[in-house]
C-alpha cells in the first residue's frame with residue numbers, strides 16, 4: 001500500500017512555497033490550487049491510508065493526543081508544512097478559526113459547512129472575547145471540494161460531517177505567528193482559546209467534576225464561590241462544567257453568582273443552546289433513517305430558515321424543500337426513544353413534537369414556504385412548534 005500521490009503533493013508544495021520564501025499570504029491559495037489539481041479523492045482511499053498507517057514507518061505525529069480528528073493522522077511533514085488526514089466518526093458543531101494557514105479537501109464523505117463573522121465588543125487577554133457571532137452562509141461540502149484556510153477570525157467555520165466516516169485532508173503550516181491563537185466561538189456571543197492551559201484552573205475544574213460525579217453536597221457552594229471569585233476563563237470553565245447538571249434550577253442559582261449581570265445572561269443563553277444541542281444529538285443517536293438524520297443535522301447546524309431550506313433542497317434536489325421538511329418532521333413525530341415506558345398513554349417523541357393531525361403537515365409546509373394558514377387548529381399547532389427551541393432555525397427569517 002502506498003500513499004505516493006500525497007507525498008508527491010507535499011514535495012511539490014514544499015518546493016513551490018520555498019521558492020516564495022515561505023510567504024504566508026500566498027500559502028492558502030497555493031495549497032488550494034495544488035489540491036484541486038492533485039485529485040487525491042480519486043487516487044487514494046481512506047481505507048488505504050489507514051492500512052498504510054498501520055504498517056508503514058509513520059512521520060512524527062503533530063497531534064498525538066487526537067485533540068482534533070477521530071483520529072488525526074500526520075502523513076507527510078517537512079520543516080515548514082505538514083499534511084494530515086482527519087477521520088471523523090461523529091459530527092461536531094464546534095465553530096472555530098485557525099491558528100495556522102493552508103487548505104483542506106473532502107477526501108470521502110461530506111459535510112455541512114457554515115461560515116461566520118464575529119464582531120468583538122470586548123477583548124480581555126486575547127484568549128477570551130465577547131461579541132456578536134453572525135452567520136455568513138451554510139452549504140454542503142462534497143467529496144473533492146477544496147477550501148483555503150486563512151489563519152485568524154477572517155475564516156470562522158463549523159464542519160458537521162454527515163456519513164461515517166467522513167475524511168478530510170489538510171495541508172497546513174504548523175502555527176502562524178499572527179494571530180497566535182485559535183478560538184472557539186459560540187452563538188451566545190463568546191469566543192475563547194480552548195487550547196489555553198492554566199494548571200490551576202484546569203485542576204480546580206477537575207476537582208469540581210469529581211465532586212459533581214460523586215454528588216457531593218458541597219458542590220453548589222464550592223462551584224458558586226469559584227463563579228463569584230474566579231477570572232472570566234475560570235467562570236466560563238465552571239459554566240461549561242455545570243452544563244452536565246440536569247437540574248436547570250441549580251444552574252440558574254449558580255449563574256446568579258456571576259458578578260456581571262450581562263455576563264450571567266450570556267452564560268444563560270450559552271447553557272440554553274447546549275441543552276438544545278444535547279436534545280438534537282440524543283435524537284440523532286436514536287434515529288437511523290438517513291433522511292431524518294439529515295434533517296436533525298440541519299437543525300443542529302443552521303440558524304435561519306433560508307439556510308435550512310436551501311440545505312434540504314441541495315440534499316433532495318427536485319423536491320419542494322418546505323414540503324420535504326414538513327414531511328420529515330411528521331415522520332420524526334412518530335419516532336420515540338427506545339425503552340421508554342409510556343406513562344398515562346403519552347409517549348414523547350425524540351424532539352417533543354406535538355401530534356400531527358390530518359392537515360397539519362400541509363399547514364407547516366405552507367408556513368415554511370411563507371404562505372398564510374387558515375384554521376385556528378393549524379394556527380395553534382404552528383404556534384406550538386414555534387416555541388420549541390429544537391426547531392428555532394425554521395422560525396427565523
Ligand SMILES: [Fe+2]
Pocket residue numbers: 096097098157
Ligand atoms: Fe477548520
